[in-house]
Amino acid sequence: MVRNKKNLVPTELGMIVNSLMSEHFENIVDVAFTANMEENLDKIEEGNEDWRSIIGEFYDPFIKTVAEAEEKIGDIEIKDEESDVVCEKCGAMMVYKHGRFGKFLACPSFPKCRNAKPIVKEVGVKCPDCGKEIIEKKSKKGKIFFGCTGYPDCSFTSWDRPTNETCPDCGAMMYEKLTRGNKKYCPICSENKDSRKK
Ligand SMILES: [Zn+2]
Ligand SMILES: [Zn+2]
Ligand SMILES: [Zn+2]
Known part of the structure; x- marks a missing residue:
């Protein structure tokens, strides 16, 4: 067909x-x-x-x-799309499922393993405050922002994407504006000191 x-x-x-x-x-x-x-x-x-x-x-x-x-x-079993996320409870490769609130990750060993979690997009940058992985998140209004996987212990959040580049002047982590042509800037040296989400 x-x-x-x-x-x-x-x-x-x-x-x-x-x-x-x-x-x-x-x-x-x-x-x-x-x-x-x-x-x-x-x-x-x-x-x-x-x-x-x-x-x-x-x-x-x-x-x-x-x-x-x-x-x-x-x-008939319809095969779920496999993800590259390993279930931390049983070691199986987790699969994508479609729920009422969109796509999420679920363990294929269900009902033996009931692990399920939201899809997490890692940025590949470590949190400047605590060193844990930074992930992409969505605000209640659907706007993308960046947060720390250490939440709620770590309260790091940013509207701009954190990068692995450091500022040549002060050594601080550089951020990337998602708008305005992905321009990189240093929050300490530039005027954009208010870019961190309150
Ligand atoms: Zn599992
Ligand atoms: Zn953190
Ligand atoms: Zn700087």
Whole structure:
């Protein structure tokens, strides 16, 4: 079904459902069957046919098919996208799940291991206050800011991205403005002393 990259590529689930549909609901999808059913319904309307027998003819095999399909669909496992984050509780590679509040990380060993956590984007810079890893976070209004993984013990936060570069004049950590062309600056030497999030 994959014709080329620009055309629609059906999802794994879509393909499974489609194949199950044609496998199990063949006579329901069948046009001749549908026409026959309409004819039968007409006959019922005209009073020429007992509706119980016609509905029974249709309903009994239909219900059986649904039960069979349900059983098979229940056995299908959709593979979750693997992340490069190791579950610190059991060592498995964590997978991405989609929840009500967006993507998050969950342990594939569920329910044996119930570890789940938000996706953390490490900046690759150590906190200037405590030395722990700095991560990208989102404010309640959805604005990106940077915080310390040592929170709440460490209260370091910044609107600007911390970098591994140090100021040639004073040796302090340089920051990168996310707006204004990612310009790097030193918070101590420049006038941008208010850039640290209050
Ligand atoms: Zn785990
Ligand atoms: Zn810190
Ligand atoms: Zn400086």
